Amino acid sequence: MQTRFYGENGVRITHTAASDAAWLADVFVGLPPEKAQGNVRVETMKGCAVVRGADGRALFSEAQAPRLNAKGGFRLAFQTQPEECFFGWGEWFNAYARRSGQWKLEARESPAFLQGRQTYSTIPLFISSRGYACFLLNSRPSRWKLDDRKGILSVEVGQGPADYLLIFGRTLKEIVRQYTQWTGRPPLLPRWAFGLWVTAYPQESQDKVVELVREHRRRDVALDGVILDYHWEEKFHNFQFRKSLFPRPERLVEDLRQENVRLGLIFTPFLNTKNEPLKKAILNLAVRNVPAGLEKDDERDLEGYQQAQDAGYLAHPDAAWWFGRGGMFDFTNPAGARWWCARMEPLYRLGVAFFKNDDGEYLPKDARSAAGLTGEEYHNLYGFYYGKAIYEGMEELDDRRGMVYARSVWAGSQRYPALFLGDQKPTFAHLRATLRAALNLSWLGFSYWTADVFGLDGRTTPETHMRYAQWTLLSPVARYFQRPAAVDDTRSPWSHGPQAAASFQRYAELRYRLLPYYHCLGWEAYMDGTPMVRPLALEFEGEPELLEIADQVMLGPAVMAAPVVEGGAATRAVVFPPGKWFNFWTDEAMPGGERVEVRAAVDELPLFVRGGQWLVMGPAHRFIGDGHRFDTLEFHLWPPFEAELTFRDDDGLTRAYQRGEFTETKVTAQTRDGQVHLAVSPDVGTYRGMPETRQMTFLLHFPAGSTPQVVAEPEGFAVQAEGNCLRAAGAVRTRAGAEITLTLK
Known part of the structure; x- marks a missing residue:
C-alpha cells in the first residue's frame, strides 16, 4: 500500500x-x-x-x-x-x-x-x-x-x-470547496444565460423559429435563448445549415439579435457514414423527432468522415446512435480538437452563442484515444473531453464567455460549465427524479444544470404544466421544449388557458427578478465552489432529519423551495431547518426546526426565505441585453435584521472578470437599540461600463400582521411603510456608498 x-x-x-x-x-x-x-x-x-x-x-x-x-x-x-x-x-x-x-x-x-x-x-x-x-x-x-x-x-x-x-473536512461544504479547488470551479455564465431558453422538437423552419420568438414578445413572456435541435444541419456532422429549413442563417441570427435572443446549436460527436432509415422511421413513429419532409434525407458526412479517419481523429470508426452510424470523434486528440473547432469557428463568428453537446454516451468498448486510453477507460470520460474541447475552442476564438450545455459529464466538467438532465416526461415521477439527480450533482460541485420545463416530450395537463414549471423555472438554467402544435399543443407557456399561462408568467418573472441573486450565487460558485442549488444537508449540517430530504432545495443561503411532487395535492409537508423562516409570498413566520403542512394551491410553489439573509432582486425583464447593468437593485431582509452580503459586479459578457475586472460592494444590516443601520460600501475595483449610480431599495419585511413605522427619514432616502414592510429607496453613488439609519417606532 x-x-x-x-x-x-x-x-x-x-x-x-x-x-x-x-x-x-x-x-x-x-x-x-x-x-x-x-x-x-x-x-x-x-x-x-x-x-x-x-x-x-x-x-x-x-x-x-x-x-x-x-x-x-x-x-x-x-x-x-x-x-x-x-x-x-x-x-x-x-x-x-x-x-x-x-x-x-x-x-x-x-x-x-x-x-x-x-x-x-x-x-x-x-x-x-x-x-x-x-x-x-x-x-x-x-x-x-x-x-x-x-x-x-x-x-x-x-x-x-x-x-x-x-x-x-470539518464541514461538508469545506469538502466540496476543497474538491472543486482541485478539479476546477465553474466560470461565470454569460449573464443572458440566466434567462429563459426554448428548443423546438422536432426542429422547425427558420420562419417558425423567428415567429416563436416574436410570439414570446407579443405575449410579453421573457426569452433569451433558442437552441436549434437535430436537423438544423445538412448532414451529421458537417456544421452546415440545412438549406431546406434555414436558407438564410445570417438573417436568422440577425432576426434573433433584433429580439435580443441568442442562438445555440446542438452537436453530436458523430460523422455519419450510414443513414439507417428503418431505425430512423421507427424512432420517428415513436417520438416524432424528424421534421416533416426530411424522413428520407441523406445525412451522411462522408467527406468529413474521410478527413477525420485519414488524420487519425476518430475514437471509433463505426459507432451507432439515434440517427445512423459513423465515426465517433476523439476529443483527446489535440490536433483533432483543433480540426473540429476550425469547422465550428464560422458558426461562432456568425453569432452562434453556445453549443449543446448531445450523445456522449455511445462510445464502444473497443474504441481508442490519442491519450492512450482504452475504450473502457474512455467511455465514462467521453463527455468530459467532449465538453473540454469545445469550451476551450470557444475561448480561443474571442473573449466571450464560453457556454457548453452537455448531456454527459465527468469530474471536472463543472468548468465547462452547464448540463441538462437528459430526457424526462411531464409527470410527477419525473419531477421527483430530476430533483434527486440535481441534488446528487450539486454535491459534486455542479452549479449550472437544468431540469427541462415540461421535460423533453409528452403531453402536459394543466396541473403538470404548472407544477413542473414552478420548479424548473427556478433551476440554475431554464429551458423548455416546444413541440409543433400538430404534434403536441400542450407544451407552450400559454397552453391550457389563463390560469396556467398566468402561473408560467409569474414564475418566469420571478426568475428574472432573481437575476441579481443568481448572479451572486454564480460568483460564490466561481470563488469557492459552493453550488447554486444546495441540498438541505449541505447548507444545514448536523441535522440528521435533513439528510434524506430530496424534494426541498436551497437556492443559495436565503431561499428554500419545496416543489409539490404529488398529483392532486393542495398541501405538502415542509421540513424547516433551524432558524427563522418566512413565507416568501405572505411574510408569514414559519417555525424553524419543525415539520409543517403548508397550503399549496395548484398555481403556487411553496417558497420560503431565511431570516437574517439578504435576498437581492431586480426588475422583471423580458430579456437580458448585452448592455445589461445592475443599476436597479432591491435588497430584501427578514428578521433578524443582521446580515452581510458581498455583491460582485462585472460586464456580464466577457472573461475580463478573470483578469480582475470586477467590483465588490459590501451591504450590511445591524440592529441596535431600536435602530436598523444599513450600510453600502464604496465599490472596490472597476470594469468597463460600470454604473456611476445605482438605484437601491431596501425592504425590511416584518412578520405578517405587523405595522412598522419609522420616526424620521434618513437623508437622501425616501421611506414608506407598505403593510408589514418598510421600504427605503434612494440613489447610491458606486464610488461613495451610503449609510442609512432607520429608527423604529
Whole structure:
C-alpha cells in the first residue's frame, strides 16, 4: 500500500501500481504538490487502511483487505456506520442519500423509461455524511454495493488501478470547496444565460423559429435563448445549415439579435457514414423527432468522415446512435480538437452563442484515444473531453464567455460549465427524479444544470404544466421544449388557458427578478465552489432529519423551495431547518426546526426565505441585453435584521472578470437599540461600463400582521411603510456608498 498526502486533508491510497492515466492531469487542474504528511495519518490493520485524525479518531477505514485478481481487476470494501448515508456517484434519478443498494457506473443513453437503473453521467466519487469524500481514480465501469446489514460499501472494477483519493473536512461544504479547488470551479455564465431558453422538437423552419420568438414578445413572456435541435444541419456532422429549413442563417441570427435572443446549436460527436432509415422511421413513429419532409434525407458526412479517419481523429470508426452510424470523434486528440473547432469557428463568428453537446454516451468498448486510453477507460470520460474541447475552442476564438450545455459529464466538467438532465416526461415521477439527480450533482460541485420545463416530450395537463414549471423555472438554467402544435399543443407557456399561462408568467418573472441573486450565487460558485442549488444537508449540517430530504432545495443561503411532487395535492409537508423562516409570498413566520403542512394551491410553489439573509432582486425583464447593468437593485431582509452580503459586479459578457475586472460592494444590516443601520460600501475595483449610480431599495419585511413605522427619514432616502414592510429607496453613488439609519417606532 502506498499513501500520498495533498494539502492538509487529502490522502491518496494505492493498493496496486498507481494510476498514470492522462485524464488525471486534465481533471485535477488545482491539485497541490504531494506532502510527507497532512492533518490525517494512515495506518494498516490486518491489511486494511485506516485513516485517523489528529485526535486519533478513525475517520475512514477499509472493511476488508483489497482483493486483486489475475486479470488485473480488484474489489475494495469500505467500512460504513449505521447512521451514515452517501451522496453523489454522478447524475442518478433513482436514488439519493443512499444507505443500501447496488448500481453500476457506466454512462448510458438513458431515455425516461430507463432512468430507474442507468444514467448519462456516472462519476466514481461520493461524499459521506460522516465528513469525507472518496474519489476512485479509475474511470472504467465499476459495480458498487452498499450492504447496510454488514456495514460495507464495496466496489469492483474489471481492470486497472486500485487507487483512490480521500478528502476530509470539518464541514461538508469545506469538502466540496476543497474538491472543486482541485478539479476546477465553474466560470461565470454569460449573464443572458440566466434567462429563459426554448428548443423546438422536432426542429422547425427558420420562419417558425423567428415567429416563436416574436410570439414570446407579443405575449410579453421573457426569452433569451433558442437552441436549434437535430436537423438544423445538412448532414451529421458537417456544421452546415440545412438549406431546406434555414436558407438564410445570417438573417436568422440577425432576426434573433433584433429580439435580443441568442442562438445555440446542438452537436453530436458523430460523422455519419450510414443513414439507417428503418431505425430512423421507427424512432420517428415513436417520438416524432424528424421534421416533416426530411424522413428520407441523406445525412451522411462522408467527406468529413474521410478527413477525420485519414488524420487519425476518430475514437471509433463505426459507432451507432439515434440517427445512423459513423465515426465517433476523439476529443483527446489535440490536433483533432483543433480540426473540429476550425469547422465550428464560422458558426461562432456568425453569432452562434453556445453549443449543446448531445450523445456522449455511445462510445464502444473497443474504441481508442490519442491519450492512450482504452475504450473502457474512455467511455465514462467521453463527455468530459467532449465538453473540454469545445469550451476551450470557444475561448480561443474571442473573449466571450464560453457556454457548453452537455448531456454527459465527468469530474471536472463543472468548468465547462452547464448540463441538462437528459430526457424526462411531464409527470410527477419525473419531477421527483430530476430533483434527486440535481441534488446528487450539486454535491459534486455542479452549479449550472437544468431540469427541462415540461421535460423533453409528452403531453402536459394543466396541473403538470404548472407544477413542473414552478420548479424548473427556478433551476440554475431554464429551458423548455416546444413541440409543433400538430404534434403536441400542450407544451407552450400559454397552453391550457389563463390560469396556467398566468402561473408560467409569474414564475418566469420571478426568475428574472432573481437575476441579481443568481448572479451572486454564480460568483460564490466561481470563488469557492459552493453550488447554486444546495441540498438541505449541505447548507444545514448536523441535522440528521435533513439528510434524506430530496424534494426541498436551497437556492443559495436565503431561499428554500419545496416543489409539490404529488398529483392532486393542495398541501405538502415542509421540513424547516433551524432558524427563522418566512413565507416568501405572505411574510408569514414559519417555525424553524419543525415539520409543517403548508397550503399549496395548484398555481403556487411553496417558497420560503431565511431570516437574517439578504435576498437581492431586480426588475422583471423580458430579456437580458448585452448592455445589461445592475443599476436597479432591491435588497430584501427578514428578521433578524443582521446580515452581510458581498455583491460582485462585472460586464456580464466577457472573461475580463478573470483578469480582475470586477467590483465588490459590501451591504450590511445591524440592529441596535431600536435602530436598523444599513450600510453600502464604496465599490472596490472597476470594469468597463460600470454604473456611476445605482438605484437601491431596501425592504425590511416584518412578520405578517405587523405595522412598522419609522420616526424620521434618513437623508437622501425616501421611506414608506407598505403593510408589514418598510421600504427605503434612494440613489447610491458606486464610488461613495451610503449609510442609512432607520429608527423604529
